[in-house]
Amino acid sequence: MRTFFKNIGPGPLVAAAFIGPGTVTVCTLAGVQFGFTLLWAMVLSVIATIVLQEMTVRLGLVTKKGLSEVIRQELSTPLVRGFSIILILSAIVIGNAAYQGGNISGGVLGLETLFGASSINLGHLQLNSYSLIIGVIAFVLLYTGNYKIIERFLVFLVILMSLAFLTTAILTKPNMSALFKGALIPKFPEGSTLLIIALIGTTVVPYNLFLHASLVKEKWKAVSDLSYARKDTIIAIALGGIVSMSIIISAAAITSAEVSNAADLALALEPLFGGFAKYVLATGLFSAGITSAITAPLAAAYVATGCLGWHSSLKSARFRAVWSIVLVLGVLLSSSGLKPIQIIKFAQVANGILLPVIVGFLLWVMNRNTLLGTYKNSKVNNIFGGLIFLISLLLAVAAINKVFNLNVF
Incomplete structure (x- = not known):
């Protein structure tokens, strides 16, 4: 047990990154509109x-x-390498700045x-006082x-956060038969297409692929630790999924059409379960916001330093400069008067378009024998x-469709 806890590492950070206000909002809408x-x-x-992590x-x-x-190293054609670096930098760094506004706003x-x-x-x-407080906490911790x-x-x-959302879900006393039916039998109710895509897109996050690969180097030093790293990944992400499902379950107990985010959900549950539910859910939402407010700038810094060939030490001046810029932009965006849902939607569109590109790059490098040798992808992995690449293409089409009103769906 002691060894197990000692080897809990980047997995929870990845879970913390994808269970942000965007995930909370999307899961809330899914539960309110379509139940289980x-x-x-x-x-x-x-x-x-x-699979991807x-x-x-x-x-x-x-x-x-x-x-x-690795992408910078393996792309030998200067033109292709340059275009790829610009694409990744603009989407991840700018996209994370937008996400940061949503993360802080959620907190x-x-x-x-x-x-x-x-x-x-x-x-x-x-400026919103709470935006500054969250920004200062994130700055001190990262610095x-x-x-x-x-x-x-x-x-x-x-x-x-897990305890908060799980407790709320248990309070609703869900119908277990309907719950398992919803979890195991795919259905596509009318008007649910974009929400289904949003549920996938807010969990399979492109910047987490960059963040995780960089963080494992901080936690473990040898390939022999791979089994610990895999367990850490599977347990943390599965727990994150359970937390997200708990939000859907909690929201399914509400019949009000006016619920559009977790703050509304907290207030809507109060008449049913008392003020306790409001405090528990609000704590969960704050935790979701601040964890993502820390991981988003961190991921942006790893991406920028990796793409530009800079030293990616947590204490290097350039590394700190990147996450500082993303953090400050996030604080300003969250205090700009824009609704958090607008900020989050913008970032989801950027990530939705980028996802198939990053998944494609990942699959390419994971099949390079000269890079990974016996650790390259197996047929099952591929x-x-x-399949995930095809789903990510669907996400990208949906994102483009949403921006330009192409009426593809």
Whole structure:
């Protein structure tokens, strides 16, 4: 048991990254609008995430490099390499800045549900007090440059978030027969297509593929640790999936059409289960926001330093500069007056378009014998990876369709 806890590592950080306000919002809408019917989409998402994240774990441990470093190294044609680096940099760094606004805004919603609204004036600029608080916490934690401190803090918040959402789901006393039916039997109710795609897209997150490959180098030093890294990945992501499903289950208990995010869900559950439910859910939403507010800038820094060939030390000046820029932009966006849902939707569109490109790159490098040798993908890995690639293409088409109103669906 002691060895098990000692080897809990980047997995919970990846779970913390994908269970952000975007996931909470999408799961809430899925539960309110379709009850347990779309639980199967979350089960599919968790399987896909485990498959892809296991590949990045293998890549990081064997090569001792992050995904962006490997892509930069393996693309020998200058034009292709340059285009790929620009695409990845713009989508991940800019996309994460947008996500950061949504992450901080989600944490703010949780605090506002508990304590009410609060803002401060800096000259002509009005900032949300809670945005600044969350930004300062994230800055201090990242600036320490100590992986163990960051890991332990995020593991604590993931446990807190898990307990909050699981407790809320249990309070609703769900019909277990209907729950398992929704989780195991795929159904496509009218008007659910984009929500199904959103459930998958908010769980299979492109920047997590970069983050995980880089973090395994911080936690483990030898390929012999691969079994520990795999267990860590499977357990953490499965737990993250259960937390996401708990949000759907909680939201399914609500009949009000006015629920559009987890803050609304917290207030809607209060008449049924008392003020306790509001505090528990608001704590979960705050935890979801702040964990993602830490991992998004961290991922952006790993991607930027890897793509540009910089040293990716947690304490290097360039590394700190990248995450600082993303963090500051996130605080400003969350205080801009834009609704959090608008910020989150923008970032999801960017990630939806990028996902098949990143999955394609990952499958390509994972089949390179010169890079991975006996640790390259097996046929089973490639079959599952190919299916996920096709699903990610569907996500990209849906994202483009949403932006340009092409009426593909």
